[in-house]
Amino acid sequence: MASTQGILKPRKSTSKYANSPSSSTTSSSKHFPEASVDNLSSPASSSRSKPQYFYSESLPLGSERSKENVTVTVRFRPLSPREIRRGEEIAWYADGETILRNEETPSIAYAYDRVFGPTTTTRHVYDIAAQHVVSGAMEGVNGTIFAYGVTSSGKTHTMHGDQRSPGIIPLAIKDAFSYIQETPDREFLLRVSYLEIYNEVVNDLLNPAGQNLRIREDNQGAFVEGIKEEVVLSPAHALSLIAAGEEHRHVGSTNFNLLSSRSHTIFTLTIESSPCGDNNTEGESVNFSQLNLIDLAGSESSKAETTGVSRKEGSYINKSLLTLGTVISKLTDGRGSHIPYRDSKLTRLLQSSLSGHGRVSLICTVTPSSSNSEETHNTLKFAHRAKHIEIQAAQNKIVDEKSLIKKYQNEIRSLKEELEQLKTGVVTFPQLKHPGPIADDILILKQKLKDGEVKHESKLDQEEEEEEAKAILLSRIQRLTKLILVSTKSSHPSKFSHLRRGYSFGEEELAYLPQRRRDLSLDEENMELYVSLDTSEEINNDVLKEDKKVKKTGLLKWLKLRKRDGSYGALTITSDRSSGAKSISSPVSTPKTSNHNHHPPIQQSRHSHSHSQSVDFLFDPKQDNQQQIIEDDNSSQHDTPVVSISSPSITRLNHEIKLKNEQISLLEAQVANNQLLQQQLNQKVLEIEQLQQKVTQLTESKTELESRNKKLADDSKYAKGLASAAAVELTALSDEVAKLMNQNERLMAELAAAATATTPKNSPGNRKTTGPAKNGRRENVNTRTKEQVEMKRELALSREREMSYGTLLSQKDEREAELRRRLEESKQREAYLENELANMWVMVAKLKRLQGAETEPSESSKDLD
Numbered sequence: 001m002a003s004t005q006g007i008l009k010p011r012k013s014t015s016k017y018a019n020s021p022s023s024s025t026t027s028s029s030k031h032f033p034e035a036s037v038d039n040l041s042s043p044a045s046s047s048r049s050k051p052q053y054f055y056s057e058s059l060p061l062g063s064e065r066s067k068e069n070v071t072v073t074v075r076f077r078p079l080s081p082r083e084i085r086r087g088e089e090i091a092w093y094a095d096g097e098t099i100l101r102n103e104e105t106p107s108i109a110y111a112y113d114r115v116f117g118p119t120t121t122t123r124h125v126y127d128i129a130a131q132h133v134v135s136g137a138m139e140g141v142n143g144t145i146f147a148y149g150v151t152s153s154g155k156t157h158t159m160h161g162d163q164r165s166p167g168i169i170p171l172a173i174k175d176a177f178s179y180i181q182e183t184p185d186r187e188f189l190l191r192v193s194y195l196e197i198y199n200e201v202v203n204d205l206l207n208p209a210g211q212n213l214r215i216r217e218d219n220q221g222a223f224v225e226g227i228k229e230e231v232v233l234s235p236a237h238a239l240s241l242i243a244a245g246e247e248h249r250h251v252g253s254t255n256f257n258l259l260s261s262r263s264h265t266i267f268t269l270t271i272e273s274s275p276c277g278d279n280n281t282e283g284e285s286v287n288f289s290q291l292n293l294i295d296l297a298g299s300e301s302s303k304a305e306t307t308g309v310s311r312k313e314g315s316y317i318n319k320s321l322l323t324l325g326t327v328i329s330k331l332t333d334g335r336g337s338h339i340p341y342r343d344s345k346l347t348r349l350l351q352s353s354l355s356g357h358g359r360v361s362l363i364c365t366v367t368p369s370s371s372n373s374e375e376t377h378n379t380l381k382f383a384h385r386a387k388h389i390e391i392q393a394a395q396n397k398i399v400d401e402k403s404l405i406k407k408y409q410n411e412i413r414s415l416k417e418e419l420e421q422l423k424t425g426v427v428t429f430p431q432l433k434h435p436g437p438i439a440d441d442i443l444i445l446k447q448k449l450k451d452g453e454v455k456h457e458s459k460l461d462q463e464e465e466e467e468e469a470k471a472i473l474l475s476r477i478q479r480l481t482k483l484i485l486v487s488t489k490s491s492h493p494s495k496f497s498h499l500r501r502g503y504s505f506g507e508e509e510l511a512y513l514p515q516r517r518r519d520l521s522l523d524e525e526n527m528e529l530y531v532s533l534d535t536s537e538e539i540n541n542d543v544l545k546e547d548k549k550v551k552k553t554g555l556l557k558w559l560k561l562r563k564r565d566g567s568y569g570a571l572t573i574t575s576d577r578s579s580g581a582k583s584i585s586s587p588v589s590t591p592k593t594s595n596h597n598h599h600p601p602i603q604q605s606r607h608s609h610s611h612s613q614s615v616d617f618l619f620d621p622k623q624d625n626q627q628q629i630i631e632d633d634n635s636s637q638h639d640t641p642v643v644s645i646s647s648p649s650i651t652r653l654n655h656e657i658k659l660k661n662e663q664i665s666l667l668e669a670q671v672a673n674n675q676l677l678q679q680q681l682n683q684k685v686l687e688i689e690q691l692q693q694k695v696t697q698l699t700e701s702k703t704e705l706e707s708r709n710k711k712l713a714d715d716s717k718y719a720k721g722l723a724s725a726a727a728v729e730l731t732a733l734s735d736e737v738a739k740l741m742n743q744n745e746r747l748m749a750e751l752a753a754a755a756t757a758t759t760p761k762n763s764p765g766n767r768k769t770t771g772p773a774k775n776g777r778r779e780n781v782n783t784r785t786k787e788q789v790e791m792k793r794e795l796a797l798s799r800e801r802e803m804s805y806g807t808l809l810s811q812k813d814e815r816e817a818e819l820r821r822r823l824e825e826s827k828q829r830e831a832y833l834e835n836e837l838a839n840m841w842v843m844v845a846k847l848k849r850l851q852g853a854e855t856e857p858s859e860s861s862k863d864l865d
């Protein structure tokens, strides 16, 4: 793949204010005149005299610049009814369009590309902070827009919005389709994916089965393996996918926000475009870009009273946001040190955007309230750091083979050639020029035609077969064509950046936006206050409930329709970039206009350059001049000059053949679907069997471990008994030793006394003592000496015994410690196995659920048969 991407250029802090919050330079610091604001100081420089503050006055950003900074804007939300009730005060406020100031200490101020006050509409925020990123993405430059802020500061309100105030995501989608409408010389293919990062686990929000997906890397950067991508054909279609995805997003209640997002979400719009029709020459590269729209979970303040699950969620959220902060600091410190992208899934996925590949817009949402002043200040510092990231946005081009739009275009081209050959009768059964599932179908049908043709004798039969082949080719062309989006305008467009786009949302699109979803989270007290504050729109609970029901029914209806007939021709692509392949899991189906009763018949004329093979669609101006292509079967039949009518009977027969063909295609599709389901079912059964085996094995090893544990516990008990017996023995022994020592001392004392008593009597002066008395004393002395020797021997013996008992005791201690360690190990192993077992059961339950879900459609399709 030939991909031209931007280059990371961490900016060196050359200015003396570069590291001070007051020195916020803007995206345009190199290209726009800088204006200094005197008397503004930062916390860091408040003591210095006359600090200078640089900021830009010119927005939106010019598109011709090659080097840019991240666009950083700050949006205040109004004080919430709860905050008002608590009598909280304004701690921060917008001072003009670009400066934000602290109420208490006005010298603390920050400047950004734009500061939006609490009354600014999301549409205005979009125009300033997002529109240039979206238009860039439509032109082939990657783009990322994300909302950052503490919990309940208004991120989801800004990114998703509601029916009264659609957020950045719906506005961007609408704008993307407007861009297509205003660009008649290019063809587009749009597809979307939607994921969440919850507790550091990546889940696919468009595919509930896609849980705990892996992040992999290739030469284009990080990507999520196996994520589902859906080709989208209209704003309503894209919004319906988001609405369906939102149903799976993790939300919870915090003491700041009753419906708080507990996960980061990334909505990705992948855009491919190439020149239209005749301008589209083979081998020409395709513009390829991705627009990431990110709603981060809110960082949680230490004031949050959380327990259990929510504390765990909060710590994951805080950790990943902390990593985001560290990454941004390192990117901007100019030291070129290691950047820890890999420390969190969020930064891994954002690596490409943060390292300068494409445009980035950071919208920091803050609350003005005094109780959150500290958190707001942290957000402002984060925003200030992010401002220094330098990006170099460039168009991404990819070569033919990697592009889905080229693949479809080539397939349409060769199908048209085959159709033309069939019409002119030059080649009755041409050789296939392209492989793939559609070509396979055609091959089978052609084979059918071929087999039958030999037997047909009449000219009518031949014509019937030809008509059948033509009708099939035509329907394939139509199905593929409608995936590629083109403008209904024939004139050349004015430049996108000068266009005033129609932002208005039709009812159909609004149905997929929440009905002030977040407001429903207010407690009753707040609700009352909210209602009384918002007198223009009296919301009573019944109406809310009713609206919610209607919205849900709308979505369900849409999902059902989509399931039943593949409306919109929903095309699901599971990316497998590791193998370089994209698997198309559901081939393009033929939606009938009658099945789109939820979506009023939406038509769009395909701007074709080939008269003979054109597949014409009607354009419905009611659809805001920018609706998707869904073919009008009737009109295409009328306008397409491929059916040659030679006589009334042939016409009738042709008509019947067409009907039959359609039935055949439907049945074939159903059969293929059933086979696929059957295969999946078999696979699941196999997996369940394997899991059950594993569960049995685990149960066995658990039982074995339990018995080992029991044995070890017995051993340990025995060892403890031994140890306590030894301790008793040792105590007795030490008593005995003490006794012996006492005795010894006593004897020594006696001996000493005896020695003193003997010495003077044996002195020369006393040698006159009589014989028998002398002998008696000598005997006494001898007996005592003997006793002493005896006692010394006993003492030595008892010391030896004491030592041996000591050794024994330490050996016992060691053994006891060893047994305790083993006991601990086996307890850990048991816990691990129990955990594993629990996981297995969860998986088994999931698989069973899946199996159940898959059996249902297969049964219903059987019923159809």
Ligand SMILES: Nc1ncnc2c1ncn2[C@@H]1O[C@H](COP(=O)(O)OP(=O)(O)OP(=O)(O)O)[C@@H](O)[C@H]1O
Residues within 6 Å of the ligand: 076, 077, 078, 080, 118, 149, 150, 151, 152, 153, 154, 155, 156, 157, 158, 257, 259, 260, 261, 262, 296, 297, 298, 299, 365, 518, 519
């Ligand atoms: N600019 C705004 N104007 C009016 N109301 C707003 C605005 N921003 C936010 N709100 C309201 O404030 C409340 C909290 O907003 P939101 O749920 O968008 O916060 P959040 O930052 O996404 O919170 P979390 O991180 O907990 O998900 C909602 O009731 C929302 O409608």
